[in-house]
Amino acid sequence: MSLLDIQNVSLGYDSNVILENLNFTVNKGDYLCIVGENGSGKSTLMKTLLNLQDPIKGKIVKGDGLLPNEIGYLPQQTxxxxxxxxxxxxxxxxxxxxxxxxxxxxxxxxxxxxxxxxxxxxxxxxxxxxxxxxxxxxxxxxxxxxxxxxxxKLLLLDEPVSGLDPKVTADMYNLIKDLNNDGITIIMISHDISAAIKYASHILHIGSNVFFGTREEYLSSDAGKFFLASEGGVSE
Amino acid sequence: MIDKLVMYLQYPFVRYALIVGILIALCSSLLGVTLVLKRFSFIGDGLSHVAFGAMAIASVLNFTNKMIIVLPVTIISAILLLSGGRKAKIKGDAAIAMISVGALAFGYLLMNLFSTSSNLSGDVCSTLFGSTSILTLTSREVWLCIILSIAVVIIFVLFYNKIFAVTFDEDFSKAVGTKSERYNFLLAAIIAVIIVLAMNLVGSLLISALIIFPALSAMRIFRSFKAVTISSALLSVVCAFVGIIVSILMGTPVGSTIVAVDMLIFGVCCVIGMFTGGVRK
Known part of the structure; x- marks a missing residue:
């Protein structure tokens, strides 16, 4: 059974729906990167996963013995x-x-x-x-x-490298990857798609068209191809 | 000088004033650190005006025990202000300013319309500045103050780690399953109790000073939450003690003298902080 199973979830606040019919799963050991433009609902999704707010519709099933207080959270600085x-x-x-x-x-x-x-x-x-x-x-x-x-078990990271210089950013990404290699499941919110492609095992792209799948599937998908074209291609 | 002091200390009302003053200074400084860090420095001012308004209602209705109205009204306002938090439509400073000014005006209006006393401005002045009431405490009030202060200190020590965690990062606390609303409620209730108690000592207007000055002074010098909390409690107690003694010897108003001592210590702490590099700003 997966750690988190997101079933037909709609997100938003005050009856404004930002995201509709979202489906994805997170399994033990995954490294999921959630990417998307500003305002696409990344932070709202994160808050919903953390039980800080309720989804408008649908449900989030926690499995594999994951208790509500077993999610580690790295918030943005206040x-x-x-x-x-x-x-x-x-x-x-x-x-x-x-x-x-x-x-x-x-x-x-x-x-x-x-x-x-x-x-x-x-x-x-x-x-x-x-x-x-x-x-x-x-x-x-x-x-x-x-x-x-x-x-x-599970770490949720909200833009962990915002405001850091390139060298410290790289150190931080390597540190997170090390933790993932030690068996800790990672969910990271980021607007840095190139880092997501480099480190993540799964990618959830939210926005006007939603994509969820492994990194390889993303690279061959329309959203991924669009990104690759705009970046002028990423090696690997 | 010493003779004069010894003579004054033989009067029970002077001893009562010292006991109550030190206890209130201790309690308000414990929560001051949290309030300053949560950007609620002005809550003392706002809530004390609410208490003033409630007291006006109680006097108009001729209640003999005003606390029956004052305490619940103040606690409810504190909970509304602190727990409304980020969801509220009117936030933080604006909400406090609104409640503070509204309650003050309403209270004064009520006292004017239904005044039973011939010396209205004198009544208002002593409620706001607490000029004499600390010197007219009865032994029952002193015991009430002692019991409530002990309760506040015990609750603070027991929940110290949770208060730290919720103050530092409320989102993280909620995410790992801490019921942060409960701690906000608890804080609000304690603050309301302290403010109602402190109105007797320094009056409405100067309560903010008791809450923020020791915390700000301690933050100039110390760098860990524990050290800041302990030292702000110590500073506050010392300032209150010195302030009361000075006011007795020099015949100055108690509340303003304590605040003057607090400000002096704040200046000293700023200078120490500059030399030790405790703070950058």
């Missing part, structure tokens, strides 16, 4: 976070907030796991630093470490 006085370790360990339930404090095991996740993302040496004084790439790693604390 204004509030830019001057928030918080140390890196405080933020990373807050990924366990749902696991705590009503227990008021984080236990030893959770703190140890938080350290492991920081080490995995190469930010352990920053654990006492203040979040607002880090570079954009370091901040994204902190939020990614927090997301890893919340899940071992």
């Amino acid at each position: 204004v509030i976070q830019r001057d928030f006085p918080a140390s890196v370790s405080e933020i990373v360990v807050s990924g366990f907030q749902a696991r705590c339930g009503l227990r008021p404090f984080y236990n030893k095991e959770e703190k140890k796991l938080a350290r492991e996740n920081m080490e995995r993302l190469g930010i352990l040496n920053l654990s006492k630093h203040c979040y607002r004084e880090l570079s954009g790439g370091q901040q994204q790693r902190v939020l990614l470490a927090r997301a890893l604390c919340a899940t071992r």
Whole structure:
């Protein structure tokens, strides 16, 4: 059974329908990239997958033992976070907030796991630093470490490289690919189609015509061909 | 000087004022950090005007215990302001400004139309600036304040990690299954209780100062949420203590003296922050 099964879902807000009759599935180990123009409903789709809002129609079936609080989320940065006085370790360990339930404090095991996740993302040496004084790439790693604390299964990334310079962007994409190779399912929202083609296993293109399929199918589809023509061709 | 202080401390009303003042300073500073970071610095001002309006209604209706009206009205307004959040049609600062000005005008209007007192402007002035009421506290009010303050501190400590998480990133919290609305409700209720309590100390107008100054001062110097929270509580308590003592010795109004001390400390913290590089701005 698949982790997520999206069946005939219509999305929107306040009775404005943005997307209709969307169907796709996400299986364990997939790397799904959701691409589309601004305003095509990428963020709305992400919010719906996260249970932050309800679909207007249709349903989302979670399978394979995926619990609602087992989705790790890497949101876009908010204004509030830019001057928030918080140390890196405080933020990373807050990924366990749902696991705590009503227990008021984080236990030893959770703190140890938080350290492991920081080490995995190469930010352990920053654990006492203040979040607002880090570079954009370091901040994204902190939020990614927090997301890893919340899940071992599925990560949803919302434009993880926006505002990063080309080198840091490449590092970030490689890091995400490594996590995917370790067995974590990835769903990434992006407007960067060339990166999607390079890294993803599946692509969901939303907009006036919707496409869902593997990367290879996308490249031979109309939407993909249109993109390739406009880019002047991508090798591979 | 010391003799004078010792003499004053023998009066129960001076001791009451010190106890209540320090407790309110502690409670308001604990939540101040969260409120400032959530861009709700002005909620203290807005809600205290709501409390003022509710108090006017209570006086017009001749309630002996005004809290029956004031507390629920303030709590409901706080919940509306904090939980309306991003879905509301009128948002954040505009909503607070609207409620604040509306409640103030309505309250003053009511007091004018149905005034029972001969000294109306004096009544309004003492409600807004809390000039004397902290010195007229009864022992029952002091106990009420002690119990509520202990409750606020315990709730804050128990939910500290959740409050941090929801303040830092509400979307993430919701996504991993934290019921963030519940914590917003909880925050709103606590803030309303603190504001109603604090009206006795500094009056409506100066409550904002008690909420924001310690938090802003602490944020100049410290870089982790825990350090900011603890130090803002300490700063607030020290400022309230010094402010009350000074006001007793010099005969100045209690509320404004505490705020003056808070502002002074804020200046000192800014300078320290510049030298230690605690903040960039």
